[in-house]
Amino acid sequence: MPAGRRILLIVTGGIAAFKIPELIRLLRREDHAVRCVLTAGGAQFVTPLTLQALSEDRVYTDLFSLTDESEMGHIQLSRSADLVVVAPATADILARMAAGIANDLATTLLLATDKPVLVAPAMNVRMWLHAATVANMATLRARGVHVVGPDEGVMACNEVGPGRMSEPPAILQAIDALLAPRPAPVVAPEQGAAPSLAGRHVLVTSGPTHEPIDPVRYIANRSSGRQGHAIAAALAGLGARVTLVSGPVALPDPAGVTVRHVETAQQMLAACQTALPADAAVFAAAVADWRVAHEAALKLKKKPGGTPPELALVPNPDILAAIAAPGPQRPRLVIGFAAETHEILMHAEGKRQRKNADWIVANDVRPESGIMGGTENQVQLVTAAGVEAWPRLDKDAVAQRLAARIATALAAQATGAGD
Structure with a gap:
């Protein structure tokens, strides 16, 4: 796929945030530009300085930055990227996305963006299987939000089941699939142009x-x-x-x-x-x-x-x-x-x-x-x-x-x- 695409990476407050530096390294290795948004919870697990050093770009944390907001910076941020990635996507941010809440920089960007959104869920197995999360995920998928994972396995809480955030190579693969250009239709010469399937x-x-x-x-x-x-x-x-x-x-x-x-x-x-x-x-x-x-x-x-x-x-x-x-x-x-x-x-x-x-x-x-x-x-x-x-x-x-x-x-x- 072509290099040099722009990724807006929203890092939220889950223990899986420790995997994000590796994801940034993989993205930069493919020459993608990475701009990070770090929530208050995310900053408890990974520092802005780490993300800034790896992404080679400023890290955004505050919705009410006067310099940026005088130019509607949250709108510009939300639409300047080719893809918005939320990783780890906690139960909290998924719920706020589903409800359309915009009460911090991350959720405001997600509500304002007109670009594709990919989420990498990460949470306790009971939280992932809870009826509220299941309903929120169904809502987000119906709206066109893309999802990678979660994986199954032993979690930080020592419980076992689905809820582990996908590993960085799998998230990179999902990003590549979303950003890859669609090939022109390939049909047999005798077929000619394919009829529409509208209404089917x-x-x-x-x-x-x-x-x-x-x-x-x-x-x-x-x-x-x-x-x-x-x-x-x-x-x-x-x-x-x-x-x-x-x-x-x-x-x-x-x-x-x-x-x-x-x-x-x-x-x-x-x-x-x-x-x-x-x-x-x-x-x-x-x-x-x-x-x-x-x-x-x-x-x-x-x-x-x-x-x-x-x-x-x-x-x-x-x-x-x-x-x-x-x-x-x-x-x-x-x-x-x-x-x-x-x-x-x-x-x-x-x-x-x-x-x-x-x-x-x-x-x-x-x-x-x-x-x-x-x-x-x-x-x-x-x-x-x-x-x-x-x-x-x-x-x-x-x-x-x-x-x-x-x-x-x-x-x-x-x-x-x-x-």
């Missing part, structure tokens, strides 16, 4: 699922969610109303997309069913095939001699098959993904027929391919009409090509031409 509703799933074993451990896979998120963004770019059901990922929510965050396969299925009806559905999530039959309420401890516990596994719901089953709410176009390591086309076609999908996007995810968790993909589109082999492209380009293909198919169905 498309459901997309993305990322992995986490199937808990106990409060600490879970079953998961290596999916990053990049492809599913890119598909959601590409469909929105063609005018569709998009509902993205996402498993746990370290990616910002795509702009202009309604995002429903879930953890498990059962939650993902419920969210998909709630999102219906839809004109099309794209199931790009890498859903765990199994979950443990009985999740342990407490952390499983090692047995004498290190004998591992016996885990009874049961199948997870088949989300693609459930949504593609015949019925009044079946989308007109249902697309699944087949991530395979061998006999790719045979498995993909079998999956298409077995699950009643219209299309299957098949790809080779052997470790040497670099696709699972990587930035590129090489797919083959399997339909009843045959197989289309696509060249290796970055995942944004694959997404735009697939979105154009979906738009063309829906337009053809509307005119009775069919795919």
